[in-house]
Amino acid sequence: MxxxxxxxxxxxxxxxxxxxxxxxxxxxxxxxxxxxxxxxxxxxxTPDYIKKAAKKAIDDNFTKYTASAGILELREAISLKFKKDNNLNYQPEDIFVSPGAKASVINILMAVCDPRDEVLIPCPYWVSYTSQVEMVDAIPVLLPTNMSSNFKINAKQLEDAILSLSNPKALILNSPNNPTGAVYNKKDLEKIAEVCVKHNILIISDEIYEKIIYDNEQHISIASISNEVCEITVVINGVSKAYAMTGWRLGYSAGPTEIIQRASRIQSHTTSCVNSMTQKAVVTALSEDDGxxxxxxxxxxxxxxxxxxxxxxxxxxxxxxxxxxxxxxxxxxxxxxxxxxxxxxxxxxxxxxxxxxxxxxxxxxxxxxxxxxxxxxxxxxxxxxxxxxxxxxxxxx
Ligand SMILES: Cc1ncc(COP(=O)(O)O)c(C=O)c1O
CATH class of the missing domain: 3.90.1150.10 (Aspartate Aminotransferase, domain 1)
Incomplete structure (x- = not known):
């Protein structure tokens, strides 16, 4: 060829x-x-109450393109979810939905990264982070963890790495973590957040396993630490894992309005929007609960x-x-x-x-x-x- x-x-x-x-x-x-x-x-x-909502959407002919960021009804349901589960106050304009959390992460990276920006990633990491960072011509920088650190990075390690870099831009934090199952507690998060605020590092917080958590551990969103931290954080979440909806393809991001609007505009030129039936189904998934x-x-x-x-x-x-x-x-x-x-x-x-x-x-x-x-x-x-x-x-x- x-x-x-x-x-x-x-x-x-x-x-x-x-x-x-x-x-x-x-x-x-x-x-x-x-x-x-x-x-x-x-x-x-996928639970029946969610499937029913999708079937109804098809029967109601809710089958057309939607706004790229997602239908307002869904962004309102996500906004309520953030309030209820994470004590976060995001307005619908601070939220956009994508075809899977995987797409949410790359849309955000495209909106914030310039070539040769450095993105810090605790290692072991979910397989797509490094590839996605490379796809936007940025550079993944790995922060090693192991069993004796409970697979968690610490603030000193993070700060030392930031100080050694030329263009540190963002940290991708994933808690609960794939593949290690590590969960960061409030103290861990406060210390990490303090370093990110000090050095103006965007936190991309992937919380897709939020609801799959054990031993009475509590999931804390790093964005909820303070308003200052919220202003430098984009939270990523989705329905694939907790709701057994991997094939439906819906993830979402919430964060500073300008980042969200820019990322949503990028999406409008790629995948346009998440399919309309899934969006209706996820309104029901997030607003109801059959146990x-x-x-x-x-x-x-x-x-x-x-x-x-x-x-x-x-x-x-x-x-x-x-x-x-x-x-x-x-x-x-x-x-x-x-x-x-x-x-x-x-x-x-x-x-x-x-x-x-x-x-x-x-x-x-x-x-x-x-x-x-x-x-x-x-x-x-x-x-x-x-x-x-x-x-x-x-x-x-
Ligand atoms: C940590 C993490 N983030 C994001 C995703 C992507 O999920 P989605 O199906 O919503 O694209 C996965 C899927 O394996 C994951 O493990």
């Missing part, structure tokens, strides 16, 4: 979580009994307790108890350093998939090789069998 591919496209790697998951699905389609811990989506159906969100949360909690207990029974595997989201992130470094055949987490996951038919995601997908990620958005039966296969695979290395 004589057409040159852009530097942007060349720099983007495929999403490793989707790659594992589609390989596992292909093996399943070929009749192989694979236990798939790769997918980051609830295994539950199913709590049932899903409790089910995830039981699975987490079981999976983490079983993982910690395996020789030389250490797994901390995640406080939120639906992932376990065990340390498997012993098996990388004490083995001739397996050199990194990718090779370990390939071996486990090929020889033990269990699909998990290599830690390197999240920026750290000493771990692997299990999604426990999976039946208890599968978790039991899958963790057994994982243990056998490690034992027989």
């Amino acid at each position: 004589s057409i040159k591919i852009s530097h942007r496209a060349k720099a983007i790697k495929p999403s490793p979580t989707l790659t594992v998951s589609s390989l596992a699905k292909k093996m399943q389609a070929d009749g192989i009994d694979v236990i798939n811990f790769g997918v980051g989506e609830p295994d539950f159906n 199913s969100i709590e049932i899903m949360r409790k089910t995830f909690e039981k699975r987490r307790n079981f999976l983490v207990k079983e993982l910690n029974k395996i020789n030389n595997v250490k797994c901390s108890l995640p406080k939120g989201a639906f992932y376990a992130f065990p340390n498997i470094s012993y098996y990388l350093h004490n083995n001739k055949n397996i050199k990194n987490s990718v090779e370990l996951c390939q071996y486990l998939l090929n020889d033990y038919q269990v699909a998990i995601v290599p830690g390197s997908a999240f920026g750290t090789d000493n771990y692997v990620r299990f999604s426990y958005a999976n039946s208890m039966e599968n978790i039991k069998e899958g963790v057994k296969r994982f243990a056998d695979g490690l034992k027989n290395l």
Whole structure:
């Protein structure tokens, strides 16, 4: 082919979580009994009360383009949600909805980043952050965390990094965290926020796992720390995870009016708007409650307790108890350093998939090789069998 591919496209790697998951699905389609811990989506159906609202929207012929930022009724429902859940006062004009939180993040990055701006990202990180930062020609700067720091950055680490950079622009904070399950408490957030205010760093706070949280932990939005912090924060959220709505595609952002308006204008030239039926369904999702969100949360909690207990029974595997989201992130470094055949987490996951038919995601997908990620958005039966296969695979290395 004589057409040159852009530097942007060349720099983007495929999403490793989707790659594992589609390989596992292909093996399943070929009749192989694979236990798939790769997918980051609830295994539950979207609750009926939400589906009903979408069907009604279709029957009412609510099927046309909407305002790019989203219908007013939805932005009002989101504004009420922020007040009720997070004690945040966002007006509808400070909110815009996108086709998934993934799209919300890149729209915001496009609105604020110039080429060579630096965006700080705690590591391990959700796979798309670094690629999205690169797509807007900005530079991802990783802030390492590990099990002994409870997978959280601290204020000093953040400030030292900011002081070492030429164009520090933003911090992407994700709590509850994918892949580690870390949840930042109010004290952590106050200290981080203080540094960001001092150095005028935009906080992009991805709170998509807000409602999937355990052990009576409380989700605090960093934007609620003070008005000063709110003025430098964009909150990202969405319905994919808590409401089991991954395929509907709706995420939202709230923040300083100018950033939101600019990001919304960018969206008006790309995807236009979220599909109209989903918007109506999400008005209902956020305004009503049939108890199913709590049932899903409790089910995830039981699975987490079981999976983490079983993982910690395996020789030389250490797994901390995640406080939120639906992932376990065990340390498997012993098996990388004490083995001739397996050199990194990718090779370990390939071996486990090929020889033990269990699909998990290599830690390197999240920026750290000493771990692997299990999604426990999976039946208890599968978790039991899958963790057994994982243990056998490690034992027989
Ligand atoms: C931390 C985090 N943010 C955002 C998303 C994207 O969610 P959505 O389906 O709303 O695009 C995901 C999905 O895996 C995620 O884990």
